[in-house]
Amino acid sequence: MSEFSESLYAAYPLLGRNAILLDTNLMVVYTVACLDIYRIGRAKRTEAFTSTDGRRLLYLVSRFRRRRSTPAILAESFNLLEPFFKTLPPSESHRLQTAIREEIDLIEEHYVPAKRIAADDALLRYGFTDLAIASHADNETVIVTVDLPLIGLLEKRNLAVLNYNHLRTEILR
């Protein structure tokens, strides 16, 4: 896995934090990667990513001591993946369910009451999922996403956020 190693961490110091939180889109890619990275470019939901992204995400997440998420991210990811789940033969279905269960065991869920989110002036623009992420203010988590408007919101609120697409800017070269 040396292809993603030290230079990445030197270029993006936020990756050195203790905890990672993947936004919904990346959680979907990560979940498919847990089954088979070569399905990533072929599944409709993940066609904007490649097997290299799957390998990179598996590697990145494994380097963090703590993994965090929110109930909304997990629910959204699962809903988005439902059509994909239906395409799987029983053996792979079983393997993926086991992988998801093991992953969920490792995740610390960050719950924010809906009434707190609804009080946020940005509710109609960003919705519950993004604002729950935006309420995740601590000094040890890096939020990784490909959602440009969300990145803008998080940066404005001084949260540690990384655009995953920056990590794959090398494809431009």
Add this chain to the structure above:
Amino acid sequence: MLSIKDAAHRARQYLVELFGEVADIRLEEVESEENNWLITLSFLANAPQEDAWIMTQSKMIRQYKIFTIDRDTGEVLAMRIRTLHV
């Protein structure tokens, strides 16, 4: 069928043809829409300055452009400003 990598290259090539060798090009977004790739790139460019004397104090700002690229032909169909309202 154009790969993501090829689509990103086409977007970069188009950007450089229009703006010249701009600084610090980054990949910001990759999305698929019907038969097109939507690739957002950002880069650093000089901020427009009204006063001539300020021109010497060049200030760089990050600009965002979104490219629509045909997945079959690789043709760049459109380039728009990617606006971000926070």
